[in-house]
Amino acid sequence: MTNNQxxxxxxxxxxxxxxxxxxxxxxxxxxxxxxxxxxxxxxDTNPGDNILxxxxxxxxxxxxxxxxxxxxxxxxxxxxxxxHRHCHMNEPGSVSQTWHQDGLNERxxxxxxxxxxxxxxxxxxxxxxxxxxxxxxxxxxxxxxxxTYGNFKDQVLGTVEAGSIIFLHYDIWHAATSNTSxxxxxxxxxxxxxxxxxxxxxxxxxxxxxxxxxxKHFGLLLTTQVCRxxxxxxxxxxxxxxxxxxxxxxxxxxxxxRDAWAGKRRPKKNSNMM
Amino acid sequence: xxxxxxxxxxxxxxxxxxxEIIAMAIHEPIKNSVTQIENSNIEWLYxxxxxxxxxxxxxxxxxxxxxxxxxxxxxxxxYEFILEKMEDNFD
Numbered sequence: 001m002t003n004n005q006x007x008x009x010x011x012x013x014x015x016x017x018x019x020x021x022x023x024x025x026x027x028x029x030x031x032x033x034x035x036x037x038x039x040x041x042x043x044d045t046n047p048g049d050n051i052l053x054x055x056x057x058x059x060x061x062x063x064x065x066x067x068x069x070x071x072x073x074x075x076x077x078x079x080x081x082x083x084h085r086h087c088h089m090n091e092p093g094s095v096s097q098t099w100h101q102d103g104l105n106e107r108x109x110x111x112x113x114x115x116x117x118x119x120x121x122x123x124x125x126x127x128x129x130x131x132x133x134x135x136x137x138x139x140x141x142x143x144x145x146x147x148t149y150g151n152f153k154d155q156v157l158g159t160v161e162a163g164s165i166i167f168l169h170y171d172i173w174h175a176a177t178s179n180t181s182x183x184x185x186x187x188x189x190x191x192x193x194x195x196x197x198x199x200x201x202x203x204x205x206x207x208x209x210x211x212x213x214x215x216k217h218f219g220l221l222l223t224t225q226v227c228r229x230x231x232x233x234x235x236x237x238x239x240x241x242x243x244x245x246x247x248x249x250x251x252x253x254x255x256x257x258r259d260a261w262a263g264k265r266r267p268k269k270n271s272n273m274m
Numbered sequence: 275x276x277x278x279x280x281x282x283x284x285x286x287x288x289x290x291x292x293x294e295i296i297a298m299a300i301h302e303p304i305k306n307s308v309t310q311i312e313n314s315n316i317e318w319l320y321x322x323x324x325x326x327x328x329x330x331x332x333x334x335x336x337x338x339x340x341x342x343x344x345x346x347x348x349x350x351x352x353y354e355f356i357l358e359k360m361e362d363n364f365d
Contacts, residue, residue, distance in 0.1 A: 096312075125313045128313070139350070148299060151311055228287060228294065230287055237348060
């Protein structure tokens with residue numbers, strides 16, 4: 001079990017549900033990031049799923065208490081590391097990928113799989129940062145249907161410090177961007193799965209859940225728009241966020257109001273009007 | 275000198291040509307040109323499809339308005355308009 005101090009709180013869980021990603025910088029020792037970068041740079045071939053055999057130092061990344069705290073918070077205490085993993089080598093002179101979801105999108109609104117993307121080097125704008133469209137983890141859109149999109153007004157770039165990890169919902173739309181620098185950008189992608197035996201009866205909050213804090217911040221699910229889209233999509237998205245929250249809490253009901261209008265102040269009356 | 279077709283994909287927040295653009299991709303009829311996700315200095319050419327029409331673009335594909343089969347789900351983002359502009363200044 002992970003020490004509670006490393007678990008997320010309710011507000012951070014809401015933010016992950018809304019955005020579909022979060023960025024963590026666990027502050028690994030500088031020499032660890034550098035060693036992993038150098039070992040990746042010395043590879044003659046891409047080892048694919050065998051990357052841990054080639055660079056066993058990566059085990060230190062995923063066994064870090066802060067990292068485990070995030071994964072336990074999102075996936076439950078019995079999460080597992082998936083045998084598929086990949087070293088993404090974004091070489092100088094590359095062009096961007098197209099927007100895609102990894103794998104096939106499944107029609108559910110839970111967090112069944114989390115992508116952990118670890119960057120051993122600082123990633124600046126020109127080094128091919130990972131681009132993400134916030135909130136798209138709710139969208140049932142196979143990657144082929146994303147091929148005609150170019151830039152989104154609300155896309156974000158994963159420009160991060162060395163040693164950072166971006167945790168993403170498995171279904172979120174993302175892509176590597178072009179690397180116009182003279183340095184290879186490495187990103188190690190690992191997948192983590194929720195315990196498949198977990199059911200709504202056995203699930204309970206696996207983070208630092210506090211009912212009063214959860215109530216205090218619940219409005220975030222109802223009011224935060226992270227990516228401009230159709231108004232009707234936003235209404236649906238809000239319902240899907242609540243569905244995801246329910247799947248993570250086992251259906252804990254919070255005594256909250258969904259009335260965004262009650263108590264709103266009216267505009268001041270114009271004193272010149274008769 | 276040859277006339278070539280420039281293509282502009284505009285994804286609008288509603289099927290109305292007056293609604294806000296949320297995504298954009300432009301394809302130039304130039305060999306080896308690249309259309310990609312930019313990591314700096316994105317130039318948003320137009321705020322709406324209407325703005326693009328004023329600038330001489332012609333719509334060649336309108337989004338369909340059929341409601342999704344599953345009305346509680348979300349799928350693709352926005353409504354896709356494809357526009358063209360025929361120009362001859364690529365040589």
